[in-house]
Amino acid sequence: MQNNTKSGFLLNAGMVIGLLLVALTIITALIGPNIAPHDPMEQNLVIKPGVTRFMAPPFPPGTPGYWLGSDMFGRDTLSRLLWAVRPTLLMALFIATTRLILGIILGAVEGWFATKQVGDSARSLREFSASIPLLIFAIVLLFVFQFQQGSIWAFVIALSVTGWTGTALIVAERVRLVRREPYIEAARALGAGEWHILVRHVIPQINTLLPVLLSLEMGSVLLILAELGFLGFYAGGRQQATLVTGSAATMDLPIMIPGFPELGQMLANSWTQFFQNPFLTIITGTVFFLTIFAFMMLGESLKRRVMKGDWPSARFGLARIFASQKLKPDDRVADI
Amino acid sequence: MTQFMLKRIVTVAVVLLAVNAMIYGLARYLDEWVFPHNTKEGALMIATFFDADMPAQPPQIMTMARDYVGYLGGVLRGDLGNRNNTPIIITITDKLPKSLVLLGLSLLVASLLGILGGALSVSTKTHQTTALAAMLTTGGYSIPAFYFTIALIALLMMFGPQMGRSRTLLPLNGYGLDEHLILPTLALALRPAAEIARLTSEMLAEEMGKRYVLTARAKGLPWRLVILRHIFPNLAPAIVAMIGNSMRYQISSLVIIEWVFLWPGLGKTVIDTVSMTRGFVINSWHPLTMVAVISTLTLVALLASLLAQVVTWVVDPRLREQHAPAAG
Numbered sequence: 001m002q003n004n005t006k007s008g009f010l011l012n013a014g015m016v017i018g019l020l021l022v023a024l025t026i027i028t029a030l031i032g033p034n035i036a037p038h039d040p041m042e043q044n045l046v047i048k049p050g051v052t053r054f055m056a057p058p059f060p061p062g063t064p065g066y067w068l069g070s071d072m073f074g075r076d077t078l079s080r081l082l083w084a085v086r087p088t089l090l091m092a093l094f095i096a097t098t099r100l101i102l103g104i105i106l107g108a109v110e111g112w113f114a115t116k117q118v119g120d121s122a123r124s125l126r127e128f129s130a131s132i133p134l135l136i137f138a139i140v141l142l143f144v145f146q147f148q149q150g151s152i153w154a155f156v157i158a159l160s161v162t163g164w165t166g167t168a169l170i171v172a173e174r175v176r177l178v179r180r181e182p183y184i185e186a187a188r189a190l191g192a193g194e195w196h197i198l199v200r201h202v203i204p205q206i207n208t209l210l211p212v213l214l215s216l217e218m219g220s221v222l223l224i225l226a227e228l229g230f231l232g233f234y235a236g237g238r239q240q241a242t243l244v245t246g247s248a249a250t251m252d253l254p255i256m257i258p259g260f261p262e263l264g265q266m267l268a269n270s271w272t273q274f275f276q277n278p279f280l281t282i283i284t285g286t287v288f289f290l291t292i293f294a295f296m297m298l299g300e301s302l303k304r305r306v307m308k309g310d311w312p313s314a315r316f317g318l319a320r321i322f323a324s325q326k327l328k329p330d331d332r333v334a335d336i
Numbered sequence: 337m338t339q340f341m342l343k344r345i346v347t348v349a350v351v352l353l354a355v356n357a358m359i360y361g362l363a364r365y366l367d368e369w370v371f372p373h374n375t376k377e378g379a380l381m382i383a384t385f386f387d388a389d390m391p392a393q394p395p396q397i398m399t400m401a402r403d404y405v406g407y408l409g410g411v412l413r414g415d416l417g418n419r420n421n422t423p424i425i426i427t428i429t430d431k432l433p434k435s436l437v438l439l440g441l442s443l444l445v446a447s448l449l450g451i452l453g454g455a456l457s458v459s460t461k462t463h464q465t466t467a468l469a470a471m472l473t474t475g476g477y478s479i480p481a482f483y484f485t486i487a488l489i490a491l492l493m494m495f496g497p498q499m500g501r502s503r504t505l506l507p508l509n510g511y512g513l514d515e516h517l518i519l520p521t522l523a524l525a526l527r528p529a530a531e532i533a534r535l536t537s538e539m540l541a542e543e544m545g546k547r548y549v550l551t552a553r554a555k556g557l558p559w560r561l562v563i564l565r566h567i568f569p570n571l572a573p574a575i576v577a578m579i580g581n582s583m584r585y586q587i588s589s590l591v592i593i594e595w596v597f598l599w600p601g602l603g604k605t606v607i608d609t610v611s612m613t614r615g616f617v618i619n620s621w622h623p624l625t626m627v628a629v630i631s632t633l634t635l636v637a638l639l640a641s642l643l644a645q646v647v648t649w650v651v652d653p654r655l656r657e658q659h660a661p662a663a664g
Binding site: 012013014017127128130131132133134135136139140141143144219223226227230231271274278281282285286288289292293296297300301304 | 347351354355359362365366467470471474475477478479480481482483486487490493581584585587588589591592595606607610626630633634637638641
């Protein structure tokens, strides 16, 4: 099979960048809160950077001590970002895993029973779910659940109900290919039962797909979380507060103070203050974009290798993965 | 051919009905058992996010089913319900063309940009896609819909009001079939352009190694003509099919872009109806509007997908031959 990408090594440029960025994201999630310079919830309504200078929030980026600026309550953006990556990533991981499990099960059913009624129904279900616009459906479901103490479960359900179709498509395609392989037929001829074939021969083929699927799902989930967060649907906490105006004529205004930092929530609140403080939105958006890009890049480059058949099978283990030689076609595993 | 179309149309109708029923059920559930009715105390309660004693009645499926059948009958007559004494159908027919303009134009722009970009990113000497191109297209694909728009808006604001001018170079929001169209179309076209560019570059790289290309080049055709006349008709079905499959994400992006640019289309109506950004919700909640708008958007996605399939069928003669074997 012709190799259409530039390098012959197992790691190409895209994969390197993806791995680096993903590693950076995970490191931030793990140790971010420990290296944050300020308390993310601490509000600084007035600071005094110079002897005779007073500043009121929002502070622009570059203020000494608040290197990325702050929001309108004076909370340091850098610290909030460092704290916020962890809950967002955890939530995304949770949702991505749910989608992955659903997608693998339904995709395997569709691929394995491709000619029978069950497979047809699975395929129809997948096409039906794939034709519902994802964001709109998620918004509606979130709207329903938010009013009933919604939290992470609301997001998990809203994003998983129709989100598994991408994974299911890839898995179904792969299972359908595997089904035709001669070693399956040989195993059947030797008397192996269906279950044994599934476990010993089909599932290892899906194992090699798992990193690809997980990366791509994480990327997609983070993308949708970003868009939902922007629209105001996020899983963080809100506190009810009252902005007291000094005059007796106007009412006290109930406002929401964003609570514990979470990336989607930071986005939502930064958009409402966009014209006073555009930097917050841009910076939060950039951070979100980098995380999404990291996972997508990793997933895409992995997918490119897997689809071309250059990826070693599950049996070969780590030794082959770090080898820098391209596998020759005869090295493909086909054992019974 | 007609059997093909019939099967597809029936699928569209069934899916639409299912989605409509689902959303109708959700909307009624919200309206009757989650929100107290539109009383002043109710509105105030919701505005302060109290999860007060909700009436603990179980959902009454039969009543809802009967109401739904009545609603369907109304739809067939063209009556989608009223909202504040305005028939909802007028809202839909007013806003649908605006959304469609944005969608159609953005897909057109995306196709042009994507094909051009994809073609440019393949090197004719090595028949490979460059790694840079792969990164750019993945980057374009992973930009959230609003991020690009915010970057554009910030850029324009830098060259506008902050430099002392009274307004920005391009209008930032509002509806108009003139320069108001530029920014939303660009923002909406980004992701499909990235997808199309990636598909084009991959398929181009693959096709370039084939014999017919070698023959054409040996005949002395310049690369430009080879791509245009010989390779491109092989790519067209795949590209159109991909556009059809991406409609789902396109509609989602449409919703956000319409909201950011305050473009009065169907997407913005959805957000207006379920908006939660300000913490107060209720004045704009209206269940029948939500049902109608979401069903219409789903219908648009389905029809666009169907159109893509039809165009693929028309463009690719091989598909036609499969289903109608030539006589003799």
